[in-house]
Amino acid sequence: MTSATRPAATAPRHTVGTGHAACHHGEILQGRFLDERRRPVHALVTLPMNGPGSTAYFTHRPGSPPDEVSVTPDGRTKARTAAVLAVRECAARRGADPCGGELTLTGCLPVGLGMGSSTSDVIATVRAVTDAWGLCLPPETVARIAVRAEGASDPLMHDPRPLLFAQREGRVLEALGAALPPTVVVGCTLAGGGPVDTLALPAPHHDGDLPAYGRLRRMLRRAVADTDTALLGRVGTASARLRQRTLCKPEFPALLAIADSTGAAGVQIAHSGNVAGILFDPRAPGLRHRVRSCARALEGEGCTPIRTFTTFASPSSEEYPWTRTSRKPSADRT
Incomplete structure (x- = not known):
């Protein structure tokens, strides 16, 4: 039998793939930059956050059309699109016939708060599909699929x-360095924790701000190189201030006042959502008192504190047990 007449390979049978993707806590920097x-x-540059995320399970349905992918729970259309694209990518790499399957998503990420819930779903889905095929796609390929499925994607892959x-x-x-400077983040929700329709947001076109964003890019690069938390806070605050013209946060002046009164390094926001954070240098004296005072002040302003976490590897629950919070965003999903 020649290669021209050899039948195509088929997808693995009765294989369940799993995939997981973390979320983030909005952005440290977002704007327009020269490539x-x-x-x-x-x-953009996201603020990573360990802990919550999406987990996906994908099961092949041999013999079904490749676009026939069922999703649980309903309504995860972006994840479904990503599954179809990932199936076709994996089949092409295996030289096999693509087929549909069943996709199940679990997780507790709030939708529309700017924490990357849809990207987390999409990346977890792609990883589950590729796991079912016995493959591991490079991040660049996963990013391409994510953008096709969503229109825009965070760099969680x-x-x-x-x-x-x-x-x-x-x-x-640009890869800005090995890790963000060590930072303790007191996260909160704005606008009562209501979701933001990111697809309805206008695209900012402030070409006159290109020099400003270029300066912030250089400042962030230096903050990473020097592990300078204070400089990181300046970048986050300046970026959030520029974003006010596109997605105004009425609570922003209060965030600045709280950061100033508690000796924080600065603030950061989700540029397309309603989470924000007050940034502290973990090496600052009296950190425990500062963080607790910050949480009380946020509560008083109606900016509900939901999570305190760190940017460095050691779990905050071990090194900073007093930073844990028990509240959850009102937009949690199942």
């Missing part, structure tokens, strides 16, 4: 290094 060809490109990521093109503009 390697000096073109203005929308890009990459390792947690700080990356300047073109979210609408799915590519890394």
